[in-house]
Amino acid sequence: MAIIVDSETRLVVQGITGREGSFHAARNKAYGTNVVAGVTPGKGGGDVDGIPVFDSVREAVAETSPNTAMVFVPARFAADAIYEAVDAGIETVICITEGIPAHDMLRVYNYVYPRGVTLVGPNCPGVLSPGKANVGIIPAEIFREGNVGLVSRSGTLTYQIGHELAQLGVGQSTIVGIGGDPVVGSSFLDVLARFERDPETEYVVMVGEIGGAEEEKAASFIEAEMTKPVIAYIAGFTAPPGKTMGHAGAIISGTAGTAQAKKEALEAHGVRVGTNPTEVARLVAEVVGART
Amino acid sequence: MDLYEYQGKQLFARFGIPVSEGKLASSPEEARAVAEELGGQVVVKAQVLTGGRGKAGGIKLADTPEEAARRAEEILGLDIRGHIVGKVWVEKASDIAKEYYLSITFDRGEKQPLLMLTTEGGVEIEEVAERSPDALARVHVDPLMGFQPFQARWLCFTAGVADPDEQKQVIGLVGRLYDAFVGADAMLCEINPLIVTPEGEVKALDSKFTVDDNALFRHPDIAEMRDLDAGEPQERLAREKGVTYVKLDGEIGILGNGAGLVMSTLDVIAQVGGRPANFCDLGGGGDAEGVVDALEVITSDPQVKGILFNIFGGITRGDEVARGILEALDRMTIELPIVVRLDGTNAEEGRAMLIEAASPNLYVEETMLSAAERVVELAGAR
Numbered sequence: 001m002a003i004i005v006d007s008e009t010r011l012v013v014q015g016i017t018g019r020e021g022s023f024h025a026a027r028n029k030a031y032g033t034n035v036v037a038g039v040t041p042g043k044g045g046g047d048v049d050g051i052p053v054f055d056s057v058r059e060a061v062a063e064t065s066p067n068t069a070m071v072f073v074p075a076r077f078a079a080d081a082i083y084e085a086v087d088a089g090i091e092t093v094i095c096i097t098e099g100i101p102a103h104d105m106l107r108v109y110n111y112v113y114p115r116g117v118t119l120v121g122p123n124c125p126g127v128l129s130p131g132k133a134n135v136g137i138i139p140a141e142i143f144r145e146g147n148v149g150l151v152s153r154s155g156t157l158t159y160q161i162g163h164e165l166a167q168l169g170v171g172q173s174t175i176v177g178i179g180g181d182p183v184v185g186s187s188f189l190d191v192l193a194r195f196e197r198d199p200e201t202e203y204v205v206m207v208g209e210i211g212g213a214e215e216e217k218a219a220s221f222i223e224a225e226m227t228k229p230v231i232a233y234i235a236g237f238t239a240p241p242g243k244t245m246g247h248a249g250a251i252i253s254g255t256a257g258t259a260q261a262k263k264e265a266l267e268a269h270g271v272r273v274g275t276n277p278t279e280v281a282r283l284v285a286e287v288v289g290a291r292t
Numbered sequence: 293m294d295l296y297e298y299q300g301k302q303l304f305a306r307f308g309i310p311v312s313e314g315k316l317a318s319s320p321e322e323a324r325a326v327a328e329e330l331g332g333q334v335v336v337k338a339q340v341l342t343g344g345r346g347k348a349g350g351i352k353l354a355d356t357p358e359e360a361a362r363r364a365e366e367i368l369g370l371d372i373r374g375h376i377v378g379k380v381w382v383e384k385a386s387d388i389a390k391e392y393y394l395s396i397t398f399d400r401g402e403k404q405p406l407l408m409l410t411t412e413g414g415v416e417i418e419e420v421a422e423r424s425p426d427a428l429a430r431v432h433v434d435p436l437m438g439f440q441p442f443q444a445r446w447l448c449f450t451a452g453v454a455d456p457d458e459q460k461q462v463i464g465l466v467g468r469l470y471d472a473f474v475g476a477d478a479m480l481c482e483i484n485p486l487i488v489t490p491e492g493e494v495k496a497l498d499s500k501f502t503v504d505d506n507a508l509f510r511h512p513d514i515a516e517m518r519d520l521d522a523g524e525p526q527e528r529l530a531r532e533k534g535v536t537y538v539k540l541d542g543e544i545g546i547l548g549n550g551a552g553l554v555m556s557t558l559d560v561i562a563q564v565g566g567r568p569a570n571f572c573d574l575g576g577g578g579d580a581e582g583v584v585d586a587l588e589v590i591t592s593d594p595q596v597k598g599i600l601f602n603i604f605g606g607i608t609r610g611d612e613v614a615r616g617i618l619e620a621l622d623r624m625t626i627e628l629p630i631v632v633r634l635d636g637t638n639a640e641e642g643r644a645m646l647i648e649a650a651s652p653n654l655y656v657e658e659t660m661l662s663a664a665e666r667v668v669e670l671a672g673a674r
Contacts, residue, residue, distance in 0.1 A: 027607075076509060101507035102398060103477050106435045109403050139606035139637060154552020156604045160660070163604070163636060180551060182400045182479075209552055212400045235555035238562045239571070243538045246551025246573040248506060249400070254418065259559075276560050278661055 002129035002174040003149070003194040003201070004092060004118065005033070005068065009133045012037040012057060012066035012090070014073050014081045015097075021072035022048045024096075024137050028070075031134040036064040057088040068092040070126065070135050075099035078122060079108050086117050094135050095121035095185070102248070105183035112185065119185025123248065125155035125177035138175060146171020148284060149195035151188060152207035153180050153247070157235060157277065161207060164281035170288055173201040180247025182211070188218040196226050203229050205284055206271075208262055210236035211250045215262040223269035229287050232266045232273045233280045234259045293503045296339045298381040299517045300481075300499030307472040309465055309483075310495035314383025323364030326382040327357040333385040336363040340375040341522060343416075348372040353385055378521065386497060391485035392453070393417055394466065395500075396473040398480065404432040405473060407439075407466060409447040413485040427451065439470035461494040462486075476514060477507030526570070526593050533585040535572065542567025543671055545590040545628075547583070548602040549574045549613075557602040560660055566668035569596045574603075579612075580619035587620060591628070598671030601632040602660060610634045610642030618649050629670035631655045633663035 011028065015021040016038025026049040029035040035051050037060040044055030054060040057069065069085040071078055071093065078097040085093045093112075100122050112119050120127055126136010131145040137155070143162045150172050152158040158177060165172070176191050178184050188206060195201045204226075208215040215234065222230050237259040239245050241252040252258050263273045274280030295303070301311045313330060316339070317323040327334045338350030345351050350372050354360035360382060370377045393413035399406040410428045412420045421428055429450035431443045444466035448459045465486070473481045482500035489495070508515040520528065523539075530537035536551075540558070544566045548554035551573050558568040570593065572586050590596060603613050617632060630653055634642045646656045655670070657663035 075506065099506045101477055101510070102479065102504045103435070103474060103507065106398075106403060106405075110434060110436050137607060142606070142636060152552070154550060154555075156548075156550025156606065157552030157556055159550075159606050159636060160553055160556070160604050182398065183403055207552070209555055214401075217401075233556075235552050235559060238540070238558040238568055239555060240538070240540065243571075244505075245538060245555055245571055246536055248504075250551060250555065275563060276661065277556060278659065 001198050001200045002132055003191070003198050004120065004127045004174060004176060005133040005135045006129050007132045009034060009068050009135065010064070010066045011035045011135055012039060012060045012064070012069050013051070014039045014057065014069055014071045014085065016040055016048050016051065016053060016072070017043050018072055024072065025049065025051060028134050031140050033133040033135060036066050057084045057090065061088045061090070066090065068094065068135060071095040071097055071122070073097060079104035082108050082119065083111065086112055086115060090117070092118040093120070093185070094126050095119065096124060096126055096136055098123040100181065102182050105181060109183055109185065120176065121179040121184060123181040124179030124184070125158065127174065127176050129174045130172055136177065138177065142166065143175060144171035147173055147200060147202040148288070149173050149198065149201040149204045150175040150207070151191040151195070151204065152177055153209050153249070154207060154235065157207055160277045161205065161233065161280055164277055165284060168281055168285040170281070170285055173198060180249050182249040188214050189221050192218055192221060192226060192230070196228060201228065203231070203284060203288060205280065206230055206232045208232065208234045209247070209250050210239050210245065210252050210259050211257045213257065216265040219265040219269040219271060222271055230271050231280060231283045231287065232271050233277065234262045234273060293505055293508065293518060294341045295501040295503065295517060296341065296519070297337065297499050298339055300501030301496065303472055303476055303501060304496050304499055307475065308468045309472065310493070312383040312386055312495065312497070314381055316379055317364060317382050318368070318379045320361040320365040320368070323380060323382050324357045324361035327354060327360035330382070330384050334360050334382050335385045336360055336367060337381045337383070338367045338370060338372060338377040339379040339381055340372050340377055342373045342375050345372055350377060386487060386495070387490050388487045389490045390488040392488070393420070393484045394469065394486045395480070395482040395484070396469055396478070399432065402432055404434060405470070407431050407433060407443065407447060407470070409451045409453070409462070409466070411452050417484065433470065439467055441467065455492070457492055458488060458494060465494060476511060477504045478502060479504050526589055529592055530589045533589060535586050535589050536575065537586070537589050538571040539593065540568050540570050541595070542569045543595050543597040544667055545569045545593070545596040545599040546602070547572045547574055547586050547590065547599070549604060549608065553602060553604055557600065557660065557664070560664045561600070561668065564661070564664045564668050566664070566671065569593055580616045580623070583616045583620035584623055587624060587626065591626060596628065598667045599626070599628055599630045600663060600667040601630065602663065603632070603634050605634065605636035605639055605642070609637050610639035611645060614642035614645040618645065621651060621654070627653060629653050629655065629667065631657055631663050631667040631670065633657045633660055
């Protein structure tokens with residue numbers, strides 16, 4: 001099972017002839033992901049690492065029947081690429097691109113959401129289901145197969161926590177990077193709900209950071225709807241208000257979106273929050289150990 | 293990117309939102325000339341990217357050009373919440389009968405723009421929200437449908453804007469503010485106060501305007517409005533060099549790869565009793581060029597007493613990052629203690645390279661926690 005990507009994934013890579021696109025398409029393919037097509041307007045007919053390239057997603061769909069699209073298109077054209085994928089009937093779109101204007105994403109989100117499409121990202125490292133499929137830029141060698149679902153707004157911080165878990169012998173069902181932008185497709189809540197339904201996932205680690213109120217919403221959801229244990233981590237306790245901390249979405253606006261408020265909300269709903277990545281891994285190992 | 297009041301008002305004017313006539317001045321003489329040109333009573337307003345200007349003495353009335361010059365002299369150079377006033381905006385003074393508040397914010401949670409109107413303007417909106425939440429009319433706009441006039445009518449009825457002529461002006465103004473919000477890729481457009489003059493004219497007396505950095509490529513004219521002299525000197529240097537950097541006020545300089553990991557590193561430094569001097573994200577890479585640029589920015593802060601590298605190798609391999617760090621240290625002289633924590637892909641090779649280099653001020657640690665403890669200890673000893 002796992003969530004979002006697995007052995008049933010048939011991937012089309014939009015922006016496959018770019019530097020990043022070609023590099024990661026080849027990596028994903030080498031991992032075992034079924035990469036069936038690439039799209040770059042004007043470059044149809046060629047191939048990248050044996051992957052056929054088409055001019056449009058519609059053609060790629062007609063010829064190779066992908067069910068998932070990965071977007072590596074530059075920021076100013078990325079919204080267009082997401083619409084194109086959705087228009088061609090793709091059910092799952094994973095957008096890696098960083099720097100997409102927030103208003104573009106506002107419109108994309110409001111278009112995509114009622115159509116039942118799963119959008120992950122943008123500004124995210126992608127989704128990895130160890131042993132099944134890797135769609136994105138997550139270094140798969142850090143992770144191992146297991147029963148812990150991992151969902152995070154950050155890339156390297158996720159790798160850090162995955163690495164610490166691996167050292168304690170704990171593996172993952174799926175790792176989902178939801179992205180660091182103010183508007184992302186799948187929220188913590190969407191991904192938590194999927195993990196709750198996924199029979200392969202028994203525990204969940206949620207990695208949040210300053211900005212917005214998605215962690216607070218997730219906190220109430222966890223208490224009300226989830227039977228599986230969730231361990232959380234929040235980054236940015238020392239972040240000053242009004243400053244963007246690397247991720248466009250990581251900003252404390254006035255007094256809203258602080259790490260302290262998120263931690264308190266999670267704890268108030270019975271979710272344990274580790275104070276640093278090492279402690280998070282230890283807490284997870286403790287819970288996993290206690291249940292096995 | 294936050295805009296100054298006068299820049300926001302320029303954008304307002306471009307979208308047809310009424311504002312007072314005025315001009316920018318950076319010296320008392322210029323303020324005098326502007327006041328003379330405008331004629332009559334003027335208001336001299338400090339241009340800083342922070343609130344609380346009135347209370348800090350940054351907004352003053354002047355009846356004559358001479359008085360405008362004196363007021364400008366008092367205001368220029370003022371320190372308002374850490375921002376030094378370098379420019380004043382001189383505009384025609386307005387008679388105020390009523391003060392309203394109107395804003396459009398980018399509501400991340402609802403993923404829709406949020407319009408807010410209240411007749412209790414002129415004070416901090418958080419105060420109104422807390423004291424009398426019912427006075428604050430709110431309505432979301434579906435970004436695909438766009439703003440519709442019924443939404444502004446609803447705002448007026450709910451907030452209690454009763455006068456028909458006023459309503460008409462406010463409804464038109466809300467539509468134009470929405471156009472400005474979308475047209476300029478804004479994250480925030482706020483008019484506080486939105487005034488009604490004794491003659492019944494509605495206009496924007498102030499502006500707060502934040503534009504999405506990621507959309508500046510569509511607005512070269514707005515991108516040019518960035519004040520290169522504003523902010524901390526280290527942040528200016530970082531902007532020039534293209535380094536992702538935020539100045540903080542501690543003594544431990546921090547570099548890492550990935551925003552989340554760097555934020556987490558700052559927190560760990562605080563947990564072990566240190567204070568981070570900055571946030572600095574090297575991004576995906578870790579090449580010598582990027583490391584040199586980042587180190588130049590970090591060491592330009594005289595408060596820094598120790599430096600911590602926290603690198604997690606993913607696609608970027610640990611040995612490549614180590615090579616980048618060593619090359620960077622070869623090209624510049626740093627006497628501060630430098631602690632490097634390298635983990636992930638090819639970390640062992642990377643660590644071995646760093647240890648072999650045997651620089652007297654270079655320390656290699658295996659975990660994030662031990663590295664944080666080490667750098668705080670070394671910095672404390674200085």
